Amino acid sequence: MRSLHAEWTKLRTLPSTWWLLAATVALTVAVGAAAVSSVTPGVCPSPRACHEDTVKLGLTGIWLGQATVLVLGALSMGAEYGTGTIGATLTAMPDRQKTLLAKAAALSLPTAAAATAAVLAVLGAARLILPANGFEPSTGYPLPTLTDGPTLRAATGTVLCLVLVALLGLALAVLLRDTAGAITVGLGILYVVPLMARLVHSPTWQHRLERWTPMPAALSIQATRDLDRLPIAPWPGLGVLAAYALALSLLGAAAFGRRDA
Numbered sequence: 001m002r003s004l005h006a007e008w009t010k011l012r013t014l015p016s017t018w019w020l021l022a023a024t025v026a027l028t029v030a031v032g033a034a035a036v037s038s039v040t041p042g043v044c045p046s047p048r049a050c051h052e053d054t055v056k057l058g059l060t061g062i063w064l065g066q067a068t069v070l071v072l073g074a075l076s077m078g079a080e081y082g083t084g085t086i087g088a089t090l091t092a093m094p095d096r097q098k099t100l101l102a103k104a105a106a107l108s109l110p111t112a113a114a115a116t117a118a119v120l121a122v123l124g125a126a127r128l129i130l131p132a133n134g135f136e137p138s139t140g141y142p143l144p145t146l147t148d149g150p151t152l153r154a155a156t157g158t159v160l161c162l163v164l165v166a167l168l169g170l171a172l173a174v175l176l177r178d179t180a181g182a183i184t185v186g187l188g189i190l191y192v193v194p195l196m197a198r199l200v201h202s203p204t205w206q207h208r209l210e211r212w213t214p215m216p217a218a219l220s221i222q223a224t225r226d227l228d229r230l231p232i233a234p235w236p237g238l239g240v241l242a243a244y245a246l247a248l249s250l251l252g253a254a255a256f257g258r259r260d261a
Contacts, residue, residue: 020069061122165245
């Protein structure tokens with residue numbers, strides 16, 4: 001508990017922490033609300049003919065929200081290397097694995113809280129916006145509610161996805177010992193790899209990239225309709241991102257244990 005308290009104190013006193021958490025909520029909600037607002041009967045013959053996954057559409061703000069939590073994760077460790085305080089940390093807490101676990105826990109809790117607030121806000125906004133555009137129960141679109149199993153799974157999965165991205169940023173910072181490097185590599189994983197999946201002309205390789213690269217696979221957790229068309233099922237897809245975060249965390253922990261700092 002002392003390690004956790006120490007890491008939480010360091011995280012909450014970083015000037016960027018609260019700005020990044022606020023940006024995560026703001027970006028996720030703003031993009032999600034804008035995406036839901038863009039779906040109107042004008043884009044298809046009728047709401048019923050759209051076959052739109054309105055829940056997944058509302059949660060698309062994760063595409064920007066993931067960047068801010070990645071930066072937060074990278075800063076939670078990279079800031080100590082940048083200022084040289086990592087030496088003081090290891091002097092006060094020589095058990096390195098316990099220090100990393102405490103840092104991961106201190107990072108996960110506020111990230112999960114911000115992600116939960118963002119998801120609840122965007123689903124609430126969707127409940128207001130969709131009926132005004134004709135997307136209501138009478139046209140085959142039940143309003144988003146957490147009492148609905150697929151919607152609850154999509155919401156919970158989105159929160160877990162953002163937490164895993166933050167831990168991915170932490171793992172990269174531990175490995176690289178540099179905030180800028182961790183952010184650059186992390187953004188490449190989050191954005192460049194999915195772009196490559198779309199640019200590949202081979203349907204076979206495109207399918208493989210969508211199944212085995214972190215974010216395309218993980219975002220299948222947000223789908224509530226036409227699950228048979230997904231390249232990978234929702235929970236296994238989130239498991240792909242979890243596997244990447246775990247693998248990088250284990251590599252980082254191994255490297256952290258061998259290095260001087």
